[in-house]
Amino acid sequence: MKTHRKLVSLYLHAAVILGLFLAQFFLPDYLYLAVTRVMILSVFAIAYNILFGYTGLLSLGHAMFFSVGLYTAGLTVYHLEWSAAEAFVSSIGVGLIFSILLGAVALRTSGVAFMIVTLMFSQVFYLGTLYFTTYTRGDEGLVLSEGARQFTFLFASFDLSDPSVRYVVAWLLLSLSIIFCYVIARSRLGRALVAIRENETRTQMLGYNTFMLKLVAVIISGTLSSISGAAYVLLFAYAGSSFATIQYSIDALLYTLLGGAGTVLGPVLGAFLMFFMIDITSEYTSAYLLIAGIILVFLVMYFPRGILGEVRHRWLQWLP
Amino acid sequence: MDFGPFLLLASLEGLVQAAVLSLTALGLCLTFGVMRVVNVSHGEFYMLGAVIAWWAASILGPKYALSGYLIALFLAPCIVGLLALASERFVLRSLNYEPEATIVATIGILYIIQQTVLMSFGPDAKPVNPPFYFRIDFPWFGYSGYKLFVIGAAIVVLSGTWYVLARTRVGLIMRATQLDRDMAQAFGIPIKRVYAYVFAAGAMYAALAAVLIVPIRQAHYLMGADPLLMSFIVVIIGGLGSVRGAIVAAVLIGMSDGIISMFFSPTLAKMVSTLLVALVLVFRPQGLFGVKTS
Amino acid sequence: MTDVTNKLPNSGRRSAIKKVGALAVGAAASPFIPALSGYAFGSDAPIKIGMQAHRTGIGASYGRWYERVATATTKLINEEGGINGRPVELIVEDDGTDPKRGAEVIEKFATLHKVDVAYGTLFSHVVIGSSPRAGELKLPYFVVSEGHHVASGKLNRYVFQPGITDVKSQVISMAPWVSQNLGKKVTMIYPDFAFGHDHRDYFSAAMKQQGGEVLELIAIPPTESSFTRYLPRIPRQTEVLYHVMVGPGVLTFVKEMGQFFGSSRPEIFGFIDSLEAVDFATPQLEFLDGTHFWEAHPRYAQQNQSEFDRFYRERVGVDENGASIDDPGDISTYSHMFGCWETLFILKQAMEASGYKSSTPADKQALIEAVESMEKFEHGRNHPQGSKVFNGKIHQSFGHQHISRVENSRLNVVHTTSIEDGMYEPEGDYTQMPL
Known part of the structure; x- marks a missing residue:
């Protein structure tokens, strides 16, 4: 019975990945472009969820991790004329270093203090992007040329300004993230993180080094966020300081809460729903933030588990 | 300008900043101290106060600037307090004041208030005339007399608050609730009602601060972000939930913010001070002046 | 260069269908083929202009006036017979004064609304954030921003600022x-x-x-x-x-x-x-x-x-103090918003000069070359702010x-x-x- 459920869950996630791949052949033009973008945002949401959903640490500073990747990739391509691939790899490295440093400091706090500390660090980073306007062009931001976004891999050359290449790259990143998160959720590490979320003191008493575990969670979450930021700038060619504002941290929180914190697919679902809700409502009213606000309050009051969290609670207990 | 007058101006500006900041932060500090709730929509209550002041002033016209101001001084905290009461009753209470849930919910309330004001009040920054205006001429520079009034008004309000908290039964109940919620309940203190009033009072301080400051600044629907962040900083430095610490911190930060930015690039100064605050929270979670409360 | 809609794989598939002669079937099955929509609607189909408006966010107080001027100009152009005999339709979307949303709106304009051009952006970061998408989607993009970004040569061939001088x-x-x-x-x-x-x-x-x-x-x-x-x-x-x-x-x-x-x-x-x-x-x-x-x-x-300034004020609804006619306390963004008016007339002139018919790649290219070949705009009803010299190489006007x-x-x-x-x-x- 247990293996049967495991298989069903495996099939479900595989089906989502496959479905997104097949979707490219059917989607009309606009959705094709929009889904590409939302897939990258979904990677960001998955990263956020690893820390918030599984480990129970609410960060209000993930915009920083996202923009660390965004700026590392963007600035190296723009100023040093690195290739897209080099820039991408370097942003993983820088994201990793940032996550280790920030995690080591911020994890000395917990609860409300953790939220505020991450918020403050993120604010410092945001101000930094303005302070170093000479290099970043601050709020105006900078644009990567089309030529800078071509790279060769295994003797084939790819052009990231080509929509079909972009779709596949975004899909690949999202698929890998889903698989990665799925594996973590099923692993000993994942179960230990959930244990910390449920009761940190008890986990500690069971002999786990909770500080190290939480640090690992911050590192995974932060680095993956940087990866999504790097992918964003390389695919869509723009980096600016608005991505470092608290708005983008809240967006990640919103995606995760809506879709279901602590579920692999929840953040993806949340990102898709939120994006299209704003996209569609903004055609009729400029009050889409009002709607976002009402949804937030409504969710936290009546569906604190989010959509997939609620589904898991009621019907599918096996959902990772 | 010579250093002496320079410093005098910086100190005056710092005091004005400190006055407004201490009132705003006091509100945040009360809700955090007593209820352990981080109210992210605090800045929007501040903004609402300013918008109501503009509204009162524009209905009465410039001829009745003083009356408009006095009405706003009374009306803005009342309206904002009622709104806070409602959001406490219908949202926070059903969340059982769980810290993370309330943060998310108050982010939602923030959006709702902001967007509603945008749709009704509009996107422009709108000025409010001061109830009186005179310019004090120092030999080196001029200064607005109304700003000195703001400093005075804040001192009066803060003294009143101190009296209530330290010398009356209300203060006793609040301190008891802050120290131990269950024990207080066992002694027959109506916790729910205390929470509701504290939340409303916190919002009212923000609204009051905004009415005081709006003749110097303007009413604008995005004006809540900065006071929120600054209040956070003050409450942290002062020791989360410590009223005395918050007021000391407000004065310290208000003054130093003015003086530091005279010597360094202001953007760099903001970066450094934000970073320092984060490090204080990490390495001295009880704040610089805080005594461990619980 | 190829049309970007051909770069989108689905459109490629559709153009293959077209080749085997199932043209009518293709048109019925999909409204997403720009080349066909021109034939389908005939010449009465409106010319669609997608306006990125700052309705919310930090730019909202400028955005409100930009939208007002753009609406007034569109009305005037339509009263006078539209562009190339076709009515002009203004499609307005809020960009939240945010570069990320701005880029999304450009995608929406290009592929969902199928606009002929995008237009009207003010804040520099939204212009810069949107421009790569406009270039890749080959959507002519006319901004009214006064930033130096267009003239700096760092954007791309599809971005123009003909209606306002740069900073x-x-x-x-x-x-x-x-x-x-x-x-x-x-x-x-x-x-x-x-x-x-x-x-x-x-x-x-x-x-x-x-x-x-x-x-x-x-x-x-x-x-x-x-x-x-x-x-x-x-x-x-x-x-x-x-x-x-x-x-x-x-x-x-x-x-x-x-x-x-x-x-x-x-x-x-x-x-x-x-x-x-x-x-x-x-x-x-x-x-x-x-x-x-x-x-x-x-x-x-x-x-x-x-007389041109007088006429402009009248049409936009602004009195002689630069305030709204309905509310003398509501002051306009007078030194910026004229650019919305002038840009639309420049667009009309360029579309008529190039014989623009539909949003085919050829017509868009002709439109771009027509704008680039412009040299001067005379002070007049269409240019109430004054005469301007246009430099086609850097896509920028000087007034x-x-x-x-x-x-x-x-x-x-x-x-x-x-x-x-x-x-x-x-x-x-x-x-x-x-x-």
């Missing part, structure tokens, strides 16, 4: 008059981000050329809401204080400047951005009497007001600027620059880029 040109053209009439020792106050830095760099250089010098640069952080404490940094020997400020704090800034100086102020020269959409009759602004402002388009109707003096709470023009005053060496050449 570099505005700033350069001010330096001769300021140094000759107000003083040579200048202190600058500006916001500490890219827009302010443009002012800092271009004005300092231009002033040096005039034999003047900049004594002190005072950068104000973008999150600031009170300003008095920065003012003591103004050196005593300052002859001219140059200020430019944007955002909701501008009135506070100007008021605090007044309190600080009292009667013993230096000459003050400001960009109207510091008081755009603010009433000069606001209390505590009396000290501005006798100070000077840059204006692109005089807010207060002047003695020698042209006259005004310096106005504050007298009895209104602005009177005292000097108008020549177009040459604002000319500089082109920094790029878009026409060398592939289409």
